[in-house]
Amino acid sequence: MQDSELAWTCVQDPRLTLNPHSLAPYPIPQEALADFPSHNAYGIMDYSLAVSGDVFRWIIDFAPVDVLERVITY
Numbered sequence: 001m002q003d004s005e006l007a008w009t010c011v012q013d014p015r016l017t018l019n020p021h022s023l024a025p026y027p028i029p030q031e032a033l034a035d036f037p038s039h040n041a042y043g044i045m046d047y048s049l050a051v052s053g054d055v056f057r058w059i060i061d062f063a064p065v066d067v068l069e070r071v072i073t074y
Contacts, residue, residue, distance in 0.1 A: 006055065006063065010047075023049070023070045049074050 008018035015032045018025055025047065049071065051059070059068050 004058075004062070006059070006067075008049070011050075021064070021067060023067070023074060 006020055008020060008023065010016035013032075013035075015029055016025065051071070056071075059071055063071075
């Protein structure tokens with residue numbers, strides 16, 4: 001499991017993703033910009049993180065400490 005990593009993807013639109021280390025939104029792909037009229041340069045302004053217990057356990061066991069701290073803080 002240590003060679004695996006998390007993929008942070010929007011439930012409503014999988015084109016929207018987060019950087020796995022900073023948890024900041026990646027820029028919206030050019031082809032999707034028209035679908036998101038209220039966005040900033042780096043993605044949707046307001047978003048929430050939701051993780052299952054299994055994913056949270058993986059974060060505790062295998063993710064870098066800075067990612068765990070960001071998840072807990074966010």
